[in-house]
Amino acid sequence: MSVHDELTSVQRCLEDLFRSVGRLENQFGSGGLEMRRVKADADRLRESVALLRDAAPGIERPKRPDLVPISDAPYDKSLWTDTDDEGLGAHHGPGH
Numbered sequence: 001m002s003v004h005d006e007l008t009s010v011q012r013c014l015e016d017l018f019r020s021v022g023r024l025e026n027q028f029g030s031g032g033l034e035m036r037r038v039k040a041d042a043d044r045l046r047e048s049v050a051l052l053r054d055a056a057p058g059i060e061r062p063k064r065p066d067l068v069p070i071s072d073a074p075y076d077k078s079l080w081t082d083t084d085d086e087g088l089g090a091h092h093g094p095g096h
Contacts, residue, residue: 003056
């Protein structure tokens with residue numbers, strides 16, 4: 001297996017580990033020392049694998065697309081005039 005394949009395999013295993021830790025946390029609660037240590041160890045392992053991936057020769061990290069801010073302000077209602085909602089029918093109701 002190539003280094004990329006091995007790191008991908010480790011990443012999948014880590015995802016499984018985090019799902020399992022989450023289920024354990026639901027059963028045990030998150031306040032106990034043991035659970036906090038397991039979560040911290042899993043987080044540390046995730047960080048270590050990320051560092052290893054960064055250091056691996058010839059492996060490029062996928063580039064994330066730039067985030068586009070979306071305003072919380074209401075949309076201008078005039079954007080929706082004289083349009084039909086495709087699949088929902090016309091604004092004036094069926095049969096017209």
